[in-house]
Amino acid sequence: MAKYLLLKHYRGGPTPVVEFEPLDRWAPDKVDAHIQYMHDFAAKLEGTGEFVDGQALSPEGTFVRYDGEDRPPVTDGPFAETKDVIAGWMVIDVETYERAVELAGELSAAPGPDGKPIYEWLELRPFLTEAPAVTE
Amino acid sequence: MNETPLRELIPAVTGVLVRRGADFATAEDAVQEALIRALASWPTDPPADPKGWLITVAWRRFLDVTRAESARQAREARVEAEPQPGPATDTDDTLQLYFLCAHPSLTPGSAVALTLRAVGGLTTRQIADAYMVPEATMAQRISRAKRTVSGVRFDEPGNLATVLRVLYLVFNEGYSGEVDLAEEAIRLTRQLTSMTDGEEAAGLHALMLLHHARRAARMTPEGALVPLAEQDRTRWDSELIAEGVAILQIALAHDRLGEYQAQAAIAALHADAQTAEETDWAQIVEWYDELDRLTDNPVVRLNRAVAVGEAVGPHAGLAALEQVDAAVPRRTAVEAYLRERTGDLALAARLYSDAARTASNLAERDHLTRQAARLHDVPRVLREKELRHR
DSSP states (O other), X not given: OEEEEEEEEEEOSSOOSSOOOOGGGSOHHHXXXXXXXXXXXXXXXXXXXXXXXXXXXXXXXXXXXXXXXXXXXXXXXXXXXXXXXXXXXXXXXXXXXXXXXXXXXXXXXXXXXTSSBOOOOEEEEEOOBOOOSOOO | OOOHHHHHHHHHHHHHHHHTTOOHHHHHHHHHHHHHHHHHHXXXXXXXXXXXXXXXXXXXXXXXXXXXHSOHHHHHHHHHHSOOOOOOOHHHXXXXXXXXXXXXXXXXXXXXXXXXXXXTOOOHHHHHHHTTSOHHHHHHHHHXXXXXXXXXXXXXXXXXXXXXXXXXXXXHSOOBSSSBHHHHHHHHHHHHHHHOOOHHHHHHHHHHHHHHTTHHHHBXXXXXXXXXXXXXXXXXXXXXXXXXXXXXXXXXXXXXXXXXXXXXXXHXXXXXXXSGGGOOHHHHHHHHHHHHHHHOOHHHHHHHHHHHHHHTOHHHHXXXXXXXXXXXXXXXXXXXXXXXHHTOHHHHHHHHHHHHHHOXXXXXXXXXXXXXXXXXXXXXXXXXXXXXXX
């Protein structure tokens, strides 16, 4: 089995196939349907024994860095218009890369403001594994 | 509490329930429940007859569950009506469980999970922990696997090849959680070889012992990968090596070679060398040729190219590498190593960087990054040396 990260971006990645208003401008029932789709997808994967984790992130983040000894860390941001904003992620544990692509494609079909799939780009990243015991 | 003696009883107990007429899926659940209770109560209150205790608790659990599902009488009537299987031993039951849990209809991941639970006697939580997934996910994976094999007859003749593949996966791809999966794979393979006389089961057992013998030398305390040639061979476990070699020799004497015996033979040749320089690479190349005939696996051809590089020289190794598809993982790392040995340090450094970017595991990526850094550093080292000489 191999673990993959499905990364959902608010912005960034390839050019969207369909342009949408942000979620907070949708009709409330369409927002509910979109969120329900995510929940159902996670529940389905738990049922197939492929779900590992799923989390949503606040779009507003802070940049933090070390600023030398005996000094507090420096913070910067939040920035309203950064190029790439990560909305959340899901971690799956699947038999093959093909299965990971299939599931990402399914998650990308979540319903949009018109109730139809949003064709959203999801980023698929493999986790690095432990080193195998047999090497030659 | 040492859990191994308890775990060893699990498949036989499941076998007893199945022979009393329980279906495998429900029986296995009932035994898991008994196992969890045993883990809780045995440390303070060990039973006089551990196996009898497990059978009693599991059978009671099975009756409770089936009673809740349907009227007890209906269940008992059905059980009564079933033909009673002939006399069987614990060994037969355990072997049948190996076959069932690695049934070819299961995906490798499901077969691994089911084998660890029903044959290995691990709890769902321990398996989930070992594979770093939530317990609920692992529970579902196991119950789906049981549904997949629900139509398989318990006494159906099994497929040893898939059993060996599953045990190999447990050994090779285990994480280091609460349960040591490498040790567990060795235990299950040893148990399997005591029940079958297959040379390949013995070959896999030997292969595991020979690789496990090197475990202490394979990583630095900080977790960095140590290549075979640089390992401190005094830290190899000579007892495990002797055991592995002895098992392999008996298997090879039957003259029915298979891929695990051939892989074990290669590991044995490495184990036999007191220093990396003493390695009999020519013979290792011959074993890779055998392995190539047996498996048609591109990874074998890649490893063969490494061996040719050592036996003949880096240019011969590079020539052998040309027959390996560019998409094979670790091919770039091998080319980097061979290029460095031909003296083309700039190309080697670039290839090491490429290989690090596409490595699929962390220890290997870090190792390749260090190799790239070392070679990128060469011009600076040479310059400094030159300055000192002036």
